[in-house]
Amino acid sequence: LVILHTLHTKISGSSLELKMLLKKPSTANLHLSGHPLRGLRGARKCRTNPQNLNARHATSAQGITNVDDMTSSKGSSVQEEDTARRFNWSSQWYPVIPTGYLYKDRPTPFQLLGLSLVLWNDGKEWVALEDACSHRLAPLSEGYVQPSGSLMCSYHGWEFDRAGSCTKIPQIGDPKSDRAARGNPRSCVRSFPVQEAWNLIWVWPESGADAWLRASVAQPNVPEPVRNPPPNGLRYFSSEKAWSMRETPLDYELLVENILDLSHVPFSHHSVAGHRADAAPSTMSQVGSTSCEQGFVMSTSAPDDGAKRRGFQSGYLHFSPPNMVHYSMKQRGNNLFLTSFTTPCAPGKSRYFSRIYTDNDHATSEWLGWLLMRVPPWMVHLSTHNIVDADCILAAGQQRALRARGISDHLDKAFFCPAVADRAVMVFYKWLSNYSGGRVQYAQPLQSADADYGDTTREDLLDRWSQHTRFCRFCHDGLALLDRISAAAVCVGIGAAMLAVQAATQASPLAAILATFKLATASLVQAVGACTPIAISPPDVMSMAPNALGGWKSILWAALAVVSWIVIRKASETKSKFFKGNYTFYDKHLIKMPA
Structure with missing residues (x-):
């Protein structure tokens, strides 16, 4: 009986995985640029060893967790099979930078789950490679994009194509030796799936043929109004390319916690985005249950009295793993949306993206909408910096206090959260505890200066050049x-x-x-x-x-x-x-x- 049960489980699991890989998601509304499988041939040519990772979209078999008591670390009713599930952080799409920020004629370095990568455009599509030349591990992000579309290393002139294959070694003159050297798998650089959706560049932090296949059947994690927009489209309050982005010196967990916490706005952002006098108790409750892949949804009232005066009514706060927090609210009968993404770059480093929009094309008058769409993006970016500045100062203080107490995971154990307004934060930490061991699982954890944030100064926290301007073409134009x-x-x-x-x-x-x-x-x-x-x-x-x-x-x-x-x-x-x-x-x- 044991043998038969084991065989049945293996066969069922294999059939389910095959169905997931063959299932083609709808991408009609995502405006994707290129298909990730175009790089599959190059990946096989380099003979990279595919990582044996689980497929992402098994939504029909998701585990469900009921959270009964969200104000304490105990009391949740969790099924045994669900606690055994683990969220796969590597088999996901992550936004790394808005498309409008980039120059197509130069490479851009970035980090994702501890991996150091370089992003560049080969004249047709965006490409992500490991930021280390196969020759002597020099950073390819310091190189040049050649007219042919290849990326040249500035150290010795080696060139690489979009698949990571070496196309030129200037130091070898003999054609036969050159072909032999470039055909060696050790000459290749790992390539990673890339696609463009919602004016963001998304990267899948796995390489190898299997990774490209899994990425090709998965969709970037965008909210429902973007997947299925209304007939008249969505109305943005600034240029569609004017995404706000900051690379903060904060842990992913603390940054997501901050975004889920609505009650901090009148205090942390007093006279910027709220007022202390408007602070008031709010209601918050979970809708449905918590899922490993789908996250959770919270129903909430207006966060403060100032929001009530501006016509805000009830709203929903949705955390969708690994990185999306989507806040939908009612304002005088209109649907208003605030979508945020948090990308874990490395321990102590996360990127934050945000966007405000509505599905009502009459939310603003024609002339005001016309004017808002023509405000330069760099002005929009400057207007949002004060909000992130305040959050960085406070969250970095949390980070130092946690490190001083020797707490690196299950961060909620150090918190006392008796108020209803803290429920979304506590449910998030329960999700981390149940499905990820209490924190992000990095593909390549770093033990370097990137993780040494205990001595982060106030000047470092408010360093807008390092966190934003150096990445942003719009702000370069503004300067x-x-x-x-x-x-x-x-x-x-x-x-x-x-x-x-x-x-x-x-x-x-x-x-x-x-x-x-x-x-x-x-x-x-x-x-x-x-x-x-x-x-x-x-x-x-x-x-x-x-x-x-x-x-x-x-x-x-x-x-x-x-x-x-x-x-x-x-x-x-x-x-x-x-x-x-x-x-x-x-x-x-x-x-x-x-x-």
Whole structure:
């Protein structure tokens, strides 16, 4: 009987796995760019050993877990077969960067589940390879994209195609030896499935023929309104490519916890996205049960009184493994959606993506919708940084406290969460405990500086250049635009000041230029705190006095010079926001609460 039962289980499991692999999902609404199986031939050519991993989509056989008591670490009714299930973190699609952020003529490095990878475009599709040349392990992300579409290593000039096969070794001149070397499997670099969906680049962190096959039948984890949009489409409140993204120095678990927690908004983001005076108790309960592959859904009321005044009603909070938190809410009868993704890059490093949209094409007036869609994406990015800055500061404090207590998994054991508002967070940690051993299972855990976040300074947490700007083409364009505006304002300001001096003194153009230069030099030296300011000769000042107030031309030119100076200063202040934040809760909390 035991032998027959074992054979039956093996046959049933094999049949189910075959059906899952042969099942073709609908991708009509995802606008995918290219089919991952196009790289299958290259993967076989390199003879990479496929990893023996389970298929992802076995939704018909998902385990179900009922969470009875979500405010304690005990009391959940879990079936025995469900606790034996383990979530496969490697057999998943992960968003790694918005498509609009990328330059097609240069490689981009990134990390995913502890793997160091490089993303580049070969002229047809996006390609992901291991970020280590097979020659001497130099980073391919420092290389060049050749006109032929291959990626050249900057160390010795080796080139690789989209399948990871070596196409050129400059150091070998003999054709026969060259073919033999390039045909050796050790010359290849591991390639990973890539596809584009919802203006994001998604990567599957497995290589090998089996991985490409599993990836080809799986879909990126996007919310239902995107999979099946309404007839008139979705309405975004900014350009469809203006995704918000930050690579935070935070563990995946703490970042997801923060996104699921609605009650922190009026306190953490006081005067930015909420107000402390609006904080109020909210209701939250689980809808249905918890699933290994499908996650869980929470029903929630408006998070605070401010949201109620703005017309927010009930909503649903859906955590869909491995990375999506989808918040759908009602606002004056309209459906409003906030979708966030959290990608685990490495221990102590996660990428955060977010997007707000609605399915009502009349949610905004035509002219306002037209205007919002034309706001430059870099302005949208700057407007969201303060929110992430505050979250980084607080979550990093949690991270340090947990490490000091020696807690690296089952983080909820250190928390005391008696309020109903904490239920989504506690259910998330129960999901991690039941299906993943209490935390993310990295494909290649790192024991390096990437995991050394115990001494993360406030400057590191607010380092917007490292976390966002260096990855974002839109923000590069914004910096270049501000540089051009500053240069133009300097030219206009100098010219206006010269004409103002000339109009006031009736002096020759040369004398006006010299006088303007003296004034500008004196102002500059005094501005930087020089000990000995440059003196301006009395004739210059006295000659300006009689005509400065009476000459309307000099007043207009002087006003233009002042406006140019203001533009230069504002441009400089805006440019600094691309590089670092200066968020302090003390300044925000100085605002008095209304009576």
